[in-house]
Amino acid sequence: MMDINLILILMIFGSIIAIETKDILSCVVVVGVVGLFQSLAFLVLKAPDLAIVQLVVEILSLVILLRVILRKEAPEPQHHPDYFPMVVGISLAALVLLFVYPIIHELPEFGYPIMRVAKEYIETGMKATGATNLVSAVILDFRAYDTLGEAVVLFTAVCGALIVLRKTGRKKSGESETEA
Amino acid sequence: MNKEPGMTLIVKTVTRLTVGIILMYGIYIVLHGHLSPGGGFAGGVIIALSFVHLMLAYGKEAALKKISLPVASVLESIGAIMFISIAFLGLLGGYFFFHTLGTGEPFSLFSAYTVLFSNISISLKVGCGLFLVLVSIALAGKEKKK
Amino acid sequence: MTYFLCMIIFAVGLYAVVAKRNMIKIIIGIMVMEYALNMLFVLFGYRQGGRSPILERFQEIKNIVDPLPQALILTAIVIGLATTALMVALAVRIYEKYGTFDITKIRKLRG
Structure with a gap:
């Protein structure tokens, strides 16, 4: 603790x-x-x-x-400090903490979780799947849809990064092909 | 000395000694994912890190010679197809993602076949995807210096 | 108490996202917010004096911490890495086009 x-x-x-x-x-x-x-x-x-x-x-x-x-070779720009975003940021963070504080008292106490769903996973996990690592059993057998969604998101992010960083740009009709 | 790409001799020697061990540790983590801590995600990232290690020490060409970009993208697709086909195999037993492959004997390496093959496919997908992203970031930097 | 400390980390990350001008600082703020949320989920599943959800031979199944939040967070960490890589790729593109990481300069250059 x-x-x-x-x-x-x-x-x-x-x-x-x-x-x-x-x-x-x-x-x-x-x-x-x-x-x-x-x-x-x-x-x-x-x-x-x-x-x-x-x-x-x-x-x-x-x-x-x-x-x-x-x-990055560009030097750090020496601008005068701007106080408006700082004040907005601090007040927004304080607002979040203010709203979170009463919610925390409604939660179950730290160290004593309510395990309504996980109790069944723990008791039947090894017999049903044969895996002794229960986290693996949950992630790849009981809740494999979650992993499928994760794979889709990962694929999308990789595709996005590859498209953003590609070397050859789209050729417009008027431009020459050697450019970019 | 500066003609060769990459870092100094010390870094290259240490890399040559350790990169195989790191790759083997990643494969160990993947294959024992259903018995001990680890699994497809951690093992995939460790396998990607071994190639990244090679790329940082020897330059991009050395790593791309080991595993080129088309090969990496094909391996990533193979991982995705393996995962989906495991999911469709579950339809034989009743519903999507059902463990039809059998459980085997617990506490042995070849047990829990669904989890084992899913770990392998996930590791292929994660490792090749992250390697592709890092190589593309490195290549974009090379383009800018011209 | 423990949950509140976790939310303070989240607030620090939120402050960085709102108030900072450098794009790298904003990415760092988003990473800090991810840390806080992952930590909060794992804190929900902790049991006092519990043991890790890895079963041993001849061990009675008793007093194990909740494996469900851990399984959810395991995917979330890897997704966080992929989205961080996507954000970094966008930042590199913007730096190549405008020559700066400062978001106010970018807005000025757009005209």
């Missing part, structure tokens, strides 16, 4: 540092640190599957962001 609170507080500080730092490179590195803290928190919360996935995904997203950052 106490250790998860400590990790969450560290994650809050890490995300504030990641957002407020001027240097973009250190920004991206600090976001990687926040992701590693989240992987640690998943281990504490007894979710080793999620810890492995979070660790690996964090490394890959860090590589993707670094490839973009290191290519």
Whole structure:
């Protein structure tokens, strides 16, 4: 109970540092640190599957962001600070917290979940599917429609990225073919 | 020294030693997804990371020589078709995604055949998709420098 | 208490999305919001003194944490990576066209 609170507080500080730092490179590195803290928190919360996935995904997203950052040659523009978006952002965040605070008291207490659906999965999962990793059994057998939707979304995102980043643009009728 | 693409000699040597181990670890994670933590998603990303590791150390051409872009896209499609055909095999037992392939004996490697084959197809799909995205981002950067 | 700390992380990410001008900072804000939501779902499924949902040989099935939120979040993390890659691709395209990551400059250049 106490250790998860400590990790969450560290994650809050890490995300504030990641957002407020001027240097973009250190920004991206600090976001990687926040992701590693989240992987640690998943281990504490007894979710080793999620810890492995979070660790690996964090490394890959860090590589993707670094490839973009290191290519940037333009200097950081020195503009005077603009206070209007800052005030709007802080007030919006405070509003969200204000609305969330009464809802949290309605939730079941931390550490005592209501497991109406999952009870059946836990009891019959191994006999029905033969898989001893219950998360795999749920994700690929009981709720495989979820994974099918995930595959569609992943395919769409990959297609979008490939189309946005393609090298040869569409040829208009008047232009020569060697251009672009 | 700067004529060759990629990083320094130290990085290249370490990469040559570790890239096979990383790929093998990814395949292990995929195949043991129904017994221990891991599964198709984590294993697929680890397999993609092994090729990304090769690409960062040796330059893009070395990684594209191992697995070219058409091959990667065909592998991704094979993953999708495998997953859908597993889903349609379930129709034999009654409904979509029913586990008709049998459960086997628990706690052994070849058990829970539906989950096992689904893990393999998902890992193909995730790994090849993320590799394609990263290669395309890297290639776009090369275009800009001209 | 624990849930509220999680929502504070979400609010920090929301502040970054609304107030920052740099596109990379906005992408980072969206990533932080994703972290907070994934963490919240896993916190819902935690049971005091529970054990992980990996069964062992000859183990009685008792006192296991909820595997359902973990299964949902497992797909959400990978989708988050794919959408982050899509956003980064859009940012690269905009940088190639306008030469800046600043969103106010882009609006000025449009005329």
